Amino acid sequence: MIKNNLKSICSRVAGIPGIYNLMRRYKKGCTVFFYHGVENKLVDPLLQEVHLPFSQFEKQVKYLMKNYEIISLDYLYDCIINGYKIDPSHVLLTFDDGYKNNIDVIEPFLRSMNIPFSVFISTRHIDTGKRFPTYYLRAAILYTEKEYISVPSINKYLDMSSQDKRWLAISNMAAVLKSVPQQTVDLMVSDLIKLLPDDRWVELNNLFMSDEPMNWDDIKKLHKSGVIIGSHCHDHAILHDHQSSSEINYQLKTSKELIEKHLGECKYFAYPNGSMKKISLEAMLGVKKNKYLLGFSIVPGEIENPANAFLLPRILAVTDFDEFKFHLSSCSFYNKKYNEWSYSFSST
Ligand SMILES: [Zn+2]
Missing domain, CATH: 3.20.20.370 (Glycoside hydrolase/deacetylase)
Structure with missing residues (x-):
């Protein structure tokens, strides 16, 4: 619901002539995007939700090349450590997790454009x-043939009788996965793997090569x-x-x-979730x-000096092109909240 509202706001904003140039005037610092993967062809966009279709990625990169300057992480580090004024036309591309398509799809394309x-x-x-816990979660819940499943590691018995109930289970379990100690995450993943027979996992893993590290x-x-x-x-x-x-x-x-x-x-770090x-x-x-x-977070905002080097902001590169441009040009509106949050760490 919130997602759909944002989409319609973004597409309405996109229809206003010159709007992005106007919003860009408020940009204060460098924007760091985070992606996960890019796939030539998506088989199940819901299960593969962390991967962008190549056509959208190409459109985004060409837009950035035309309107901004894509810099390297080492260059950004130099600017931060030396206290240089950070150029608001600078953007940076980062990819989290380490999926196979980073070398098969992303690297040849970005290398060809330097x-x-x-x-x-x-x-x-x-x-x-x-593979990653969220892949096992989505694949097991979306593809199990059972009407009810049991997840003993967290004492849950879940209804799988409709697509809505499956998505509710995914969203609830994803929240649990992201808040429990690592040992419990490992136990939950073993429970999820047991929900499908081994040969079904082989089939799904072959179908969804995008999620292979x-x-x-x-x-x-x-x-x-x-x-x-x-x-x-x-x-x-x-x-x-x-x-x-x-x-x-x-x-x-x-x-x-x-x-x-x-x-x-290994000089740099990005916090998972x-x-x-x-x-x-x-x-x-x-x-x-x-x-x-x-250290990079996923808290939206822009990098300005003086920056908290260990809690830098990033924004998610979403698939929808209008939404992508909207987030980029409105990123400075998050700076106040981001600064308050990162300052609360340095003052403790
Ligand atoms: Zn991650």
Whole structure:
């Protein structure tokens, strides 16, 4: 409902001549986009909701090239550390998680246009090829043939008798997945895997190749072609208040060590699901302690100097083109809320 309203506002705004140029005048700093993946063809757009169709991605990138300047993460770091005035026409492209389509679809396209980008990877998934919890959640719930399912790890018995009830279960369980300690996440994933027979998982995994993580050879190739690789935790763990200190430190330390072992350096970090409510003070201090140079949230806003280097804002690159342009040109309207939030961390 809220999504649809926003869509209609964006398409109405898009119809006003010169509106984006007018809104752009209020831009104060650099906008960092976060994507996940881009696919040539989407089989089930609901299940593959974190991936953009290539045609939309291409349109967005060409728009950015025409109207803005796409800079690299190293360049942004230089500006932050040296306190330079940050240019509001600068934008940056980042990709979270480390999906296979980052090397198969995104890298050849962006390289052909000489556009820098960065990828934040969850190293356990790169190491093992195991997919992300939200993929197991969506695939198991949408494709189970059962009318009721049981999820013993969280004592839930859920009704699967209609499509609406399945989506409600996905949304409720996604909220649980994002707020429980990492050990419970692992148990929930094992419960979800048990909902479909092994051969059905093989079929679905082949159908939805988009959700396969890259391996270290892929990561090394990306790094060699100039892509900056950062950490996104070891297990894609969400560093909220219910994670123990040792878990937070393990996630930050292990992922950094592994990336450094394979690539020689790991300077930057992006918090998995790093919204205002999900980043704990301990997590931010851990990012600093583990010697990352920058940490990116998913709190919307723009980067201006002086910036809190360990809690930088990013905005989601949505699929809809009008909505994408609207978010970009109205990003400065979030700055006040973002600044209050990031300031509350530095003053504690
Ligand atoms: Zn992520």
